[in-house]
Each structure stands twice: as C-alpha cells, then as structure tokens.
Amino acid sequence: MTAVLTPVAAPAVLRRDGVRWAWGLGTLVVLGWSLAGAGLFSGAVVNGAGTRQFGRFAAAALSPATDGAFLGVLASSVLITVAYAALGAALAVGLGAVGAVAVARTTWGRRRLGWALARGALAVPRGLHEAVWGLLLVNLLGLDPWVGVLAIGVPYGAVTAKVFADLLDEVPRGPYDALRATGAGPVPAALYGLLPAASGGLLSYSFYRLECAVRSAVVLGLIGAGGLGYQLSLSFSSLRWPEVWSCVYALSVLCVLAVVAGRAVRRRVADPRPAGDRLRRDPLLTTAVLTTLAAVAWSWWYLAVSPATLVSDRTGDQLRYVLAAAWPPDVDGPLLSAVASAAVDTVQMSVIAIAVATVGAVLLAGVAAHPVRPTVARRLTGAVVRAALLVLRAVPPPVWALVLLFVLLPGILPGALALGVYTLGVLGRLAAEATEELDPRPRAALTALGAGPVAGWLYGALPAATGPVLAYALYRWEVAIRDTVLVGLLGAGGLGALLASRLAVFDWGAVTTVLVALIVLTTAVDLVSARARAALR
Amino acid sequence: MDAGERVAVVGASGAGKSILLAVANGSVPATAGTVEVLGADPGALSGRALRQLRARVGTVHQHLELVGQLRVVHNVNAGRLAAWPAWRAAWSLLRPQWLPEVLAALTELELADRVWERTDRLSGGQRQRVAVARVLVQRPELVLADEPASALDPVLADRTMTLLAGTGSTLVASLHDPALALRHCTRVVGLAAGRVVLDSPAAGLSLADLSAFYGAPR
Structure with missing residues (x-):
C-alpha cells in the first residue's frame, strides 16, 4: 500500500515543445521581415490626402445605384459571369474525369514511376492562377470567349483530376475484383463496381468546383473577360461609387446563392433520402444536375463559343510562334x-x-x-x-x-x-x-x-x-x-x-x-x- | 443543509443526482420551487453578483469538462479564474501563476509529476484528480462533486474524499459507492425518480440500507 503512496517529485521547470516553439519563433521572424519589407518601419505608408475620397466611397455603401439603365447592365454582367462559371466548371469536370483515369493509382498499378510523373504533370496547370492562364490565353486566342472558359477549365481540371483520382482510389476494390472475376470487362466492372461507391463524392466535388468557378469568373472579368468583374473595374476607374457598391452587392448575392445551392447538394449527397417503394430519383439532386446541364447549354449559346477558334490556322500559328519564342527561358543576370x-x-x-x-x-x-x-x-x-x-x-x-x-x-x-x-x-x-x-x-x-x-x-x-x-x-x-x-x-x-x-x-x-x-x-x-x-x- | 455539513446524495442512475447539483451551481434554472445557495438565488442574480456567487461554489463535474488542449497546471489554475483579473489569467498561460499552490494540490493527489502534461494525454483517473485539484485551488465555500472518485482506486478515492471534505467547506457529493458515503459524510440524502426519499444522518445508516438505492429504480 505504502508503495502506491510514495510521492513523486514534480519536474521543476516547464518544458516547452521544441519543434512547435521553433515553428512559432520562425513565424515571428518571417513576419517581422515581411513587415520591414513592406516599409512599415521606414517612412510613411499612409496617404493622408486620400481619406476624403475614401469617405465618399464608404458613404456610397448606403446608396447603391438603382436606376433602371444600370440595373439592366448589371443583370447582363451577372449572366456573363454565370455563363463563364458554368462552362468553365463543366470543362473542368470533363477534363477532370479523363485526367482522373490518367493519374489514378488504379490505372498505373505497380508502375510507380509512371504514376508519379503523371501526378507531377498536374502541378504545372495547377500552380498557375486562373488569371495567369487568362493572360496567356489572350495572347494565343485574342479576345475570344474561349479565353475565359479555358482559363477556368484548365487549372480547375487539373485539381479536379487529382481529387477525382483520390476518390476513385479510396473506393474498396473488392466489388470491382469480384466483377472482373466473373468475366466482366474493365469498363463495365468499373461502372458497376467502382463508380457507384464514388459517385456521391464526385457529384459533391463537381458542385463545389462550380461554386469556386463563380468567384474565378469574376476575377477573370477584372482582367477583361467581361461580366461582373469587368463592370466593377469599369465603375471603379470612372469613380462612380454608387455603381461600385451595386456591383459589390450583386457579387455578394451571387456568392451566397452559389454557396447555398452547392451546400444543399452536398448535404443531400452526404445524407440521402430513403428509397420509396418504387424507383425514384432524388428530386433535389435531379433538379440540380438538369439545371446545371441546361445552364451549360445556355452558356454555350449566350457566350457564342465556337470550336472553330480553337482549331483555326491563326491559333495554330500563334501557338507555334509563342512556343518557339518561349523556349529556352531567359536566364540573364538582371532578369534573374x-x-x-x-x-x-x-x-x-x-x-x-x-x-x-x-x-x-x-x-x-x-x-x-x-x-x-x-x-x-x-x-x-x-x-x-x-x-x-x-x-x-x-x-x-x-x-x-x-x-x-x-x-x-x-x-x-x-x-x-x-x-x-x-x-x-x-x-x-x-x-x-x-x-x-x-x-x-x-x-x-x-x-x-x-x-x-x-x-x-x-x-x-x-x-x-x-x-x-x-x-x-x-x-x-x-x-x-x-x-x-x-x-x-x-x-x-x-x-x-x-x-x-x-x-x-x-x-x-x-x-x-x-x-x-x-x-x-x-x-x-x-x-x-x-x-x-x-x-x- | 447547514454550513460545514458533508452530504452524500445517493440514488440509482437517472434518479436526479446530477441535475440536483447542476441546479445548485446555477448551470440549470429551476423549473419550480425556490433555490437558495449560500443565501442567494442564482436564478435572480446576473452579471457580477452572479459571478461572485459562483466563485464561492466549486464543482467537480461528472464528465469533468476539462480543457484537453491545456496543460494540467492551467486546468488547475482555471479554479482561480473568478478571483483573477483577465490580464492575470492571460499572463498565467505564458508564465504559470500560483505554482506552489497548484503543486501542493497535485502532490496531495499524487499527480505533481504530470503538472506540465497536456491534459488530454492523461488517463481517466488522472483527469479526475485534475478536476478535484481545480476545486482545491478555487477554495470555495460549497463543493458540489458529481462522482468525484468513480475512476479512482480505493486508496485514492478515500484520499480525494478526505481532501474535498477537509477544505472546511460544505460538501455535497453524489456517490456510487455506499461505503465511501458512510465513511466521509455526515448526512445521506436518497433520491428516486427526482424526489427525496431518504434524508438521515449517516451515523444511523448501514451499508445494507444504502444498497437498496442502487440498481434499477423501482
């Protein structure tokens, strides 16, 4: 009994977790270095003369432009932004589905090197911002609706391919192997044994991408692709603050709608309705999918996208010229x-x-x-x-x-x-x-x-x-x-x-x-x- | 009940022991009747006055309700939060305050060697002792303890009850172990289906009398 009660000496000093403290200290140092780099400790950073203009801008928040003519312009801007988002997301999901097969572990099996190379190839489109893609594509295609669609679709497609591949790889292989064992070909076996288990995740992620695409479409507008972002920068540069605020509110509503709709779909996928006594599709999911497909078709028409641009001689010449000029990269001292x-x-x-x-x-x-x-x-x-x-x-x-x-x-x-x-x-x-x-x-x-x-x-x-x-x-x-x-x-x-x-x-x-x-x-x-x-x- | 009394609340699961303690510390408002704790009704107070009353009542919760991500020393020092100004509470997270008192309480509970450990790394019995230590440094006038010794071995359970009873304050403890109730309490209150069915000095009761209160409610 007494052995149990023997008091144990308390450690005298508090021992901090070294790794975490190193990270914390490192963070502080980097933050101080960044603030110094921003000129915070060396000279003026505030422009006192601008406060009045800022006041006028802030005051306009309560009186956004609501005249009919501007609201009409705003409505068509919203439609353009939505159209870019829908087409861009659709392209991303299409590219993602094809790309997923190309980078899934399932496809490569034991060929580790091939798999790693395929994955690595995705890092290039993924590492560049949509706006960078937009600027590069403008130089290739000129002012064409394809610029906006591809600028969203290509980087999103790469991310989607990675996520789709992960989703497919996570599905248990048992059902698929069992179907293959009964003589089914790889495609039907995947259709019955892999896809049903992954479909919820794939659908959820597709709608999440659509949500993000709305934001990206606005950003592309800022660099000239049209739509809400374009209207916003136009109103801003002509100092029409009430119009700016109307654009801001329209943006906020659009973002809320996208998030609410996306969340409704994801919740339903995560928590499906019980099946009735007859074959029935979930009304919410069916509506969401059909509406999106209709929106994609409408967007194609509304933006007047034409596949001919992509395969025209001019595009081909331009691409060859740019690629020839872009390689090898410049490595001279001043540039570096x-x-x-x-x-x-x-x-x-x-x-x-x-x-x-x-x-x-x-x-x-x-x-x-x-x-x-x-x-x-x-x-x-x-x-x-x-x-x-x-x-x-x-x-x-x-x-x-x-x-x-x-x-x-x-x-x-x-x-x-x-x-x-x-x-x-x-x-x-x-x-x-x-x-x-x-x-x-x-x-x-x-x-x-x-x-x-x-x-x-x-x-x-x-x-x-x-x-x-x-x-x-x-x-x-x-x-x-x-x-x-x-x-x-x-x-x-x-x-x-x-x-x-x-x-x-x-x-x-x-x-x-x-x-x-x-x-x-x-x-x-x-x-x-x-x-x-x-x-x- | 009177100041200095040590009351054991006994009864089967679901008899209302925990809710009685929650009403007494003011976490749950009473649905009927009047509540008087240390001469005041927690339901009638608000703001500063309510916090001052609460500072005088210490609770060992049934599920302990410790902050797992904090070190043991901070979870014990949380008992001082009512007495400390906010700046001292914040400073203590960087340089632990009241270390001698915390170590004294933990030494009594044989846990002093874990004072710097993150609380969620401790076992259930160790965590229970941290919750008891928190009440010890709080030094309240009334201690409400919901199964304070349920995860402890018999020696430590006795020790814990002695410590809680020895703070000089009034103790109300719900207990599953009838022997513990008889050894450490002066009065026993039995509950069944939310009603008081027994209220007697501990001296006149036997283990057999109390055993009838456990098991399924009749």
Whole structure:
C-alpha cells in the first residue's frame, strides 16, 4: 500500500515543445521581415490626402445605384459571369474525369514511376492562377470567349483530376475484383463496381468546383473577360461609387446563392433520402444536375463559343510562334535578380496577408459564430459581422487593393492588406465554424465557477480552437500565395507585376522564367505549409 | 443543509443526482420551487453578483469538462479564474501563476509529476484528480462533486474524499459507492425518480440500507 503512496517529485521547470516553439519563433521572424519589407518601419505608408475620397466611397455603401439603365447592365454582367462559371466548371469536370483515369493509382498499378510523373504533370496547370492562364490565353486566342472558359477549365481540371483520382482510389476494390472475376470487362466492372461507391463524392466535388468557378469568373472579368468583374473595374476607374457598391452587392448575392445551392447538394449527397417503394430519383439532386446541364447549354449559346477558334490556322500559328519564342527561358543576370526580388515581395505580401487574416479571424470568430444562448443584441451583432465577412470574401482582392490605395501609398503593403482583408472574409467564416463545433461544456464549467467572459474565452475556447484555426490559416496561405500573383498582375508588385510587364512587351523567354519561378514558389509554400501543419498535430 | 455539513446524495442512475447539483451551481434554472445557495438565488442574480456567487461554489463535474488542449497546471489554475483579473489569467498561460499552490494540490493527489502534461494525454483517473485539484485551488465555500472518485482506486478515492471534505467547506457529493458515503459524510440524502426519499444522518445508516438505492429504480 505504502508503495502506491510514495510521492513523486514534480519536474521543476516547464518544458516547452521544441519543434512547435521553433515553428512559432520562425513565424515571428518571417513576419517581422515581411513587415520591414513592406516599409512599415521606414517612412510613411499612409496617404493622408486620400481619406476624403475614401469617405465618399464608404458613404456610397448606403446608396447603391438603382436606376433602371444600370440595373439592366448589371443583370447582363451577372449572366456573363454565370455563363463563364458554368462552362468553365463543366470543362473542368470533363477534363477532370479523363485526367482522373490518367493519374489514378488504379490505372498505373505497380508502375510507380509512371504514376508519379503523371501526378507531377498536374502541378504545372495547377500552380498557375486562373488569371495567369487568362493572360496567356489572350495572347494565343485574342479576345475570344474561349479565353475565359479555358482559363477556368484548365487549372480547375487539373485539381479536379487529382481529387477525382483520390476518390476513385479510396473506393474498396473488392466489388470491382469480384466483377472482373466473373468475366466482366474493365469498363463495365468499373461502372458497376467502382463508380457507384464514388459517385456521391464526385457529384459533391463537381458542385463545389462550380461554386469556386463563380468567384474565378469574376476575377477573370477584372482582367477583361467581361461580366461582373469587368463592370466593377469599369465603375471603379470612372469613380462612380454608387455603381461600385451595386456591383459589390450583386457579387455578394451571387456568392451566397452559389454557396447555398452547392451546400444543399452536398448535404443531400452526404445524407440521402430513403428509397420509396418504387424507383425514384432524388428530386433535389435531379433538379440540380438538369439545371446545371441546361445552364451549360445556355452558356454555350449566350457566350457564342465556337470550336472553330480553337482549331483555326491563326491559333495554330500563334501557338507555334509563342512556343518557339518561349523556349529556352531567359536566364540573364538582371532578369534573374528581378525575379528573385519579386519572389521576395510575393512571399512577404502573402505572409502579411495571412497574419492580418488570422489575427482578425481569431478575434471575430466568437462574435461570428452562432451563439449557444442567443440574446437579441448578440444575434444582431452576429448577423452584421457575418454579412461583413461575406462582403469581404465576395469582392476580389484586386478591388480591395484599389480601395486601400485611397489611404495607403503604393507599394506591397496595399496589396498585402487587400489580400489580408479578402482572406479574413474566408478565414473568419472557417474560424466561426470551428468555434461552433467546439465542445461548449468545458467553457460552461468555467462560467459555473465564476470566470468572466474574457477568462472563459482564454481558458475554455482559445486552446481548443487554436489547432484547427492555425491549420486553416496555413492552408489559406497556400491559396494566398497564388492570389498574390493576381493582385500583382493588377499592379501591386511581386511576381504578378513582373509577369504582366513581360507579357506586355511579348518577352516570351522572360515569361517562361517567371512562370517557372511561380511554380517553384507555390510548390515550396505547399511543402512548408504541409510541414508546419504536421508539427501542429 | 447547514454550513460545514458533508452530504452524500445517493440514488440509482437517472434518479436526479446530477441535475440536483447542476441546479445548485446555477448551470440549470429551476423549473419550480425556490433555490437558495449560500443565501442567494442564482436564478435572480446576473452579471457580477452572479459571478461572485459562483466563485464561492466549486464543482467537480461528472464528465469533468476539462480543457484537453491545456496543460494540467492551467486546468488547475482555471479554479482561480473568478478571483483573477483577465490580464492575470492571460499572463498565467505564458508564465504559470500560483505554482506552489497548484503543486501542493497535485502532490496531495499524487499527480505533481504530470503538472506540465497536456491534459488530454492523461488517463481517466488522472483527469479526475485534475478536476478535484481545480476545486482545491478555487477554495470555495460549497463543493458540489458529481462522482468525484468513480475512476479512482480505493486508496485514492478515500484520499480525494478526505481532501474535498477537509477544505472546511460544505460538501455535497453524489456517490456510487455506499461505503465511501458512510465513511466521509455526515448526512445521506436518497433520491428516486427526482424526489427525496431518504434524508438521515449517516451515523444511523448501514451499508445494507444504502444498497437498496442502487440498481434499477423501482
């Protein structure tokens, strides 16, 4: 008995987890370096003269343009954006289905090298932002609706192929092997033994891609493909603030509709209705699929897409010319040092953006989450914060950069903050959802012993929410480094700005160099982020 | 019940033991009748006054409700959150405060060697002792304990009950072990289907009397 009671000496000092502390310290150092690079510690960054213009812009939020003529223009812009999104997503799903077979483990079996090469080939289209694809394609095809469709369809197709392949690989092989054993060919066996098990996931993901395509279509509008993004930049550059706000509200509504519809489909796929006594298709899913197919057909007609452009002699000549000019890439000293300094700017922008978004998201998550015990005031503030977050993520980052240029001097800071504001919209919602999923009881126990709201949050909510929120933040960093290029294309500096300037003078050799640098950089960020997330677990 | 009393609440599963304790600490509002805890009705108070009352009531919850991602030291120190200003609570997460008191409480419970461990790495019995240590550093006037010793071996269970009873405060504990109830409590209240069916000094009761309260409700 006494042996059990022998007291054990307490360890005298608190031992911190070395790996995590190294990551934390490293993050702080990189953040300080980025802020210094943005000029925060050296001279003025604020443009005092612009505050009045900013005030006029903000005041117009309450009086958006509602005259009939503009609303008509707005409606046709929305239709163009939706048409690009529908066609782009349809192309992505088509390419993804074909590509999935090409990169699935199932297809390659034991031929590991072939599989790895096929997977690696996907990294190239995936590493380039839709807007970069848009600019490259404009140079090939001229002003043609195919530019918008392909700019969405190609990079999305590569991502979709990877996800579809993973979904197919995860399906248990037993049923397929059993069918093959009874003499069925590979295609019928896959149709009966693999596809049914994967179909829910495939459908869910397809609709998720459609949601994302709406956002991408808006962004492509900003670089000239038409639609809502184009109208927004037009109203912005002619300083018509009420029109800008009408566009912002239309964008927000469009994003909400896309998310609500997409979520309805995914929920139904995850939780199917029980079958009745006769063969019946799920009305919601059937409507969604048929509506989408009809929308794709309508989009084809509305945008007047013609396959002839893709196979015309002019396109072929242009492609041959560009490819010949683009290889070998330029590797002269001045260009390489320009690429290096632009890459540094890009990294610094993305780091500041993620830091701003993460801090903001953590502070707002509690307010944005649906309350457990709602009072009227609490419910109201929650609704306002959620609506604000929605507007933040509905408006593309380059537009936020233009808004911030009212009050900030040009440089990488406005671009970084614009990206940060946009990412805050996304991350704030994810953090709020993470907060809602927390177990409320440990915090209730602290309230029951008299802890105040701040202490209760610090001890009861923050420790549990930190892990998931940081993991989301790291994942969004991977997205942000790609979006930095987009902000840069429209002037905020970094690799995007360099790419835009090289494209403008048709310096194809330099364009290749910048594109390679972009792909290397995004891949490196993906690797660092994956490592950091592993350290968090 | 009077100050300093040690009351065991006994009864079969679902008899209403946990809900009685939850009403007493103000987490659950009473649906009928009046509640008086340390001279006040938690349902009638709000804001600061309610927090001050709650600071005087310590609870060992049935499911413990510890924060798994925090180290043991912080989960124990959470008992001080009502007494500490917010800045001190925040600072303590960086430089743990009140370390001697925390270590003293954990030493009594034979858990001092795990003080820096993340709470979700501990076993069920160890976590239960962390929850008890939290109440010990809280130093409340009334301790409500819902099965505080259910996952402990007999020696530690006795030790835990002695510690809870020895804080000088009033103790109300729901217990599954009749022997523990008779050894450590001065009064026994039996519940069945939400009603009080027994209320007697512990001295006059035998183990056999109490055994009748466990098992399926009749």
